[in-house]
Amino acid sequence: MLTLAIDTAARFCSACAWDGKRVLGVEERDIGRGHAEQLMEVVAGALAGAGRAFSDIGRIAVAVGPGSFTGIRVGVAAARGFGLALGAPVVGITTLEALAEDARGVAAGALAVAVHGGRGQVFLQSFAADGAPVGEPVAVPLEEAASLVAPSIGCIAGNAATDIAAALGRPVQAVLDRPTGSITTIARLAERSGRRPVPLYLRGADARPQSGFALPRTGSGA
Template sequence: MNLLAIDTAANLCAACVYDADAARELGRSVRDIGKGHAEVLMDVIGEALAAAGLQLRDMGALAVAVGPGSFTGIRVGVSVARGLALALKAPAAGITTLEALAFEARQKFAGDSVLAAIDGGRDGIYVAAYDGLGKVSYAPVVVDLETAMGLARAAAVVTGSAAKRIAEAAGLESLQIGSEAPTADIATYARLAVANGFSGEKPRPLYLRAPDAKPQTHLSLPRKES
């Protein structure tokens, strides 16, 4: 089975084609764009398919990064994945960025317990903790630096864009640091989707904070009484 994986949760706009039976990547396209995922995602998907020598109709499943991360980017990726899954009559799986980062860290550090931590800017730090087998020991949530430091003290590895900041603030010089990126390699999302299986549940964005856009209620007109 061929699988198409999509990641628009952070600065990257990425897609890859993955052969689930052979457990190997067939083609990819990755652009570091920062913003504007909606404008380029379909081109990126087309480039990944071309690199694999396949077409959309050859895809038997989809995987997509569901966050936490960029509110707009996540919405774009999940919407496209769900739309393609519907058109192809194929299952789609959502993988969190925290799970993907933790998976990569376990591969690098031989199965140690991992705290995945992504910098959420003014909103705090997005975190989740996993044991050496990948089971969630602290569910995804947004926390302050002090809470993140406490979680780091119980982990063998900290990974993600907030990892170094947490380790330094906690004075944990001996703590192993994994990736310092806000998202994992695109093929990791494909591998995890295959490993986790397809439950039939549609991918849903994992938002750990409220959206930046707020209704402009001060511009609304008072309703007239009938």
């Protein structure tokens, strides 16, 4: 089955075509903003690199956050739209679980993922050595994040890792200075994820319903 993974939850606009065994095509742009304007080109680039057509897609994977609120909405809306058009399942992958999976490739043992969330906050979640999440992700002030990192954790991944490692006052490995995991990892994780494609914002004040978020239904008489 061909999986199309997309990630617009942070500064990157990324897409990957994955056939269950290997990456067939990848397109990634470090754009900061403007995901809605570039996503379709990025998807087209990944499919072209794979030598596949849009109609070949059998599954959609999308990064659901936490991250940029606008970016998350763009990605989730696009993924749902693709799923409706293709009759394909859509699964959500969090940016934190993708980062944790990437970190397992460079460090062993239990780890934490910490990503800057704006407004002086950090998105934080811990993971066991086998990659299973330990508790729910949280948004906490940067100065409080270190107090939530268990003594058993020897590695912190993400673009807030260095700050938190310095605050711990003990040897901790800081890896992967990124706000999200790799797009290829998001594609791979889709094969074992049952998460619905629902945005994960973590900050309630910024998660107000958006009147333009729902996809319009199309068809005769619509």
